[in-house]
Amino acid sequence: MNELLLTDDERAHAGARLVALLDSYERGLAEADILPVPDRAQLAGLLAPMPDKGIGLDALFDRWEDVVLPGSTTVAHPRFLAYVLGPPNGVAPYAEALAAAINQNCNFWQLSPAASVVERSVLEWLASVVGFPAGAKGILTGGGSLATLQALATALHDRVPDFHASGLQRDHAPLVVYTSVEAHRSVDKAAAILGVGLDNVRHIATDDRHRMDVSALRRAVEQDRRNGLRPWCVVATCGTVSTGSVDPLDAIADLCSDEDLWLHVDGAYGALFLLSEGMRELMGGCARADSITLDPHKLLYAPLEAGCLLVRDGAKLRDAYAFDSSYLTVAEDPLMTDYMDYGPQLSRSFKAFKVWSAVQAFGVEAFRSANERTLELAQRFGRGVQEAEGLRLLAPVVLTAVCFSVDGVEDHASLLEELAAENVALLGPVVVGGERGVRACFTNHRTSVGDVDLILERLRGRVAFQARGFAPDPAN
Ligand SMILES: Cc1ncc(COP(=O)(O)O)c(C=O)c1O
The missing domain is CATH 3.40.640.10 (Type I PLP-dependent aspartate aminotransferase-like (Major domain))
Incomplete structure (x- = not known):
C-alpha cells in the first residue's frame, strides 16, 4: 500500500467532487462577493499544526469549499476591474x-x-x-x-x-x-x-x-x-x-x-x-x-x-x-x-x-474577439464617464484602462470601498498627472455591456447624492 496515492474508488470520487466544485464555482461567479470579507478566525485556523494523520479526501474538499473558497477574491467576477488581471479561461483548469x-x-x-x-x-x-x-x-x-x-x-x-x-x-x-x-x-x-x-x-x-x-x-x-x-x-x-x-x-x-x-x-x-x-x-x-x-x-x-x-x-x-x-x-x-x-x-x-x-x-479568433470586446467596453465606459455630469476622464481611453475622478470626492479610496462593499465593482486607485482618481481596467472576458451600465448608473447615483449632500438647502 502506498499512503500517497488514491485508490481507484477514491480517484473517481475526487474527480467527481472536483468537477462539481469547478462547476458550482463557475455558475456562482456572477453572484459571488467580489471581495469577500475574510473570516479571520477561519483563516487563522489554517495555521493549526499540520495533522500527523491525514484528514482524508472528503474533509479536504470540505475545507476547500468552507474555508479556502470563501476566503478568496473573486477575480473572475465580471465586475472585477481592478488592476491588469485577466481571469482564467474555461479550459485552463483542466490543462493545469x-x-x-x-x-x-x-x-x-x-x-x-x-x-x-x-x-x-x-x-x-x-x-x-x-x-x-x-x-x-x-x-x-x-x-x-x-x-x-x-x-x-x-x-x-x-x-x-x-x-x-x-x-x-x-x-x-x-x-x-x-x-x-x-x-x-x-x-x-x-x-x-x-x-x-x-x-x-x-x-x-x-x-x-x-x-x-x-x-x-x-x-x-x-x-x-x-x-x-x-x-x-x-x-x-x-x-x-x-x-x-x-x-x-x-x-x-x-x-x-x-x-x-x-x-x-x-x-x-x-x-x-x-x-x-x-x-x-x-x-x-x-x-x-x-x-x-x-x-x-x-x-x-x-x-x-x-x-x-x-x-x-x-x-x-x-x-x-x-x-x-x-x-x-x-x-x-x-x-x-x-x-x-x-x-x-x-x-x-x-x-x-x-x-x-x-x-x-x-482558437485564436476567440481571444482576438474577447480582447476587442474589452476595448469596446472600455470605450463605452469612457463615453459614459464623459457624458455624466460630475464624472471626469483623467486620461484618454487608448486600451482598456479608464481613469476618472468624481467631482467633490476628496477621498476616492472610500468610493472604491463603497463600490466593493455593495458588490457593484472592484475598481482600483490611480494617480494621473498628480491627480487622484479611480481606474476601471477591462481585462476580463466575462464583463458585459450590462456590467458597464450598472457601474455607470451607480456612479451617476453617487454624483447625485454628492450634489444633494452639498447643495445649499433650497428653503434658505
Ligand atoms: C505595464 C506592465 N508591466 C509589467 C507588469 C507586471 O506584470 P506581472 O504582474 O505579470 O509581473 C504589469 C502588471 O500589471 C504591467 O501592467
Whole structure:
C-alpha cells in the first residue's frame, strides 16, 4: 500500500467532487462577493499544526469549499476591474490538472519532449503576433516582471564587454537605462536587482497623452554621454499600467538604432492586443524591439503564472543563460529545446500547456474577439464617464484602462470601498498627472455591456447624492 496515492474508488470520487466544485464555482461567479470579507478566525485556523494523520479526501474538499473558497477574491467576477488581471479561461483548469499529473520538468528536452515542443509552438506563435523574425527565441516566465528582469539581464550580456565573467565589477562608467515616468515598477526593480542601480534609471517625462517624450529622451541620452556615463537600454511601454498609453515605439526604435541602445518593450499589458490587425498602427513598432515582455496571464486569460520574454535575436538570449553542466547533457535536437539555456531556472513547470491548450480549444479568433470586446467596453465606459455630469476622464481611453475622478470626492479610496462593499465593482486607485482618481481596467472576458451600465448608473447615483449632500438647502 502506498499512503500517497488514491485508490481507484477514491480517484473517481475526487474527480467527481472536483468537477462539481469547478462547476458550482463557475455558475456562482456572477453572484459571488467580489471581495469577500475574510473570516479571520477561519483563516487563522489554517495555521493549526499540520495533522500527523491525514484528514482524508472528503474533509479536504470540505475545507476547500468552507474555508479556502470563501476566503478568496473573486477575480473572475465580471465586475472585477481592478488592476491588469485577466481571469482564467474555461479550459485552463483542466490543462493545469493534467500538467500537474505529468509533472514535466521543462528544463531539458529529455525530461519534457512534448512540453518542449508545445512551449516552442506557443513562443513561435507569440513571436509572429509581435512581428519578430524567424531567428527570435523566447521563454515563458513567472510573469511580466520576471520577463523584463530576464530581458535586461540579456541586454547586459549583449552590451557590456565581459559581462559574463566580470559582471558589473569592472571599473566602468555607470550604465544608464531610460524609461518613462509612467513605466511599471518592474523596470526599476529589474535595474535594482541587476546591480544597475536606481540612480541610473532615467524616468523620462511624458507628453499630454502620457507617452514617453522622445525629445526629452534624446536630450537625456546626450547629456549622459556628455557626462561620461554609458547609455545602455531603453524600456518603452506598450500599454502603461495606469492609463494604457502606448509610447511612440517607432520614434524610440529610431533613436535606439541611432544611439546603439538596446530596446526592450514592456508589453505586459498591451502588446497582445496585436492579435487584432487594427492595432498595428498603434503598436506595430513592437516588432522593432530587441526584446519584448508579454503576459499571457493577462490578455490570453491563462491562470497565474504565465509571462513571456521574446528576444529578436534568439542567440543573444541563449548567450546570456546557457551554462555547461556535465550532469545535464543531452544531445541537441532540431525539434526540441533545452529551456534551461534560455532563462535562469533549472526546474520549470509546464506553463505553456495551459496557454497552448486554451488556444487550441477556443482558437485564436476567440481571444482576438474577447480582447476587442474589452476595448469596446472600455470605450463605452469612457463615453459614459464623459457624458455624466460630475464624472471626469483623467486620461484618454487608448486600451482598456479608464481613469476618472468624481467631482467633490476628496477621498476616492472610500468610493472604491463603497463600490466593493455593495458588490457593484472592484475598481482600483490611480494617480494621473498628480491627480487622484479611480481606474476601471477591462481585462476580463466575462464583463458585459450590462456590467458597464450598472457601474455607470451607480456612479451617476453617487454624483447625485454628492450634489444633494452639498447643495445649499433650497428653503434658505
Ligand atoms: C505595464 C506592465 N508591466 C509589467 C507588469 C507586471 O506584470 P506581472 O504582474 O505579470 O509581473 C504589469 C502588471 O500589471 C504591467 O501592467
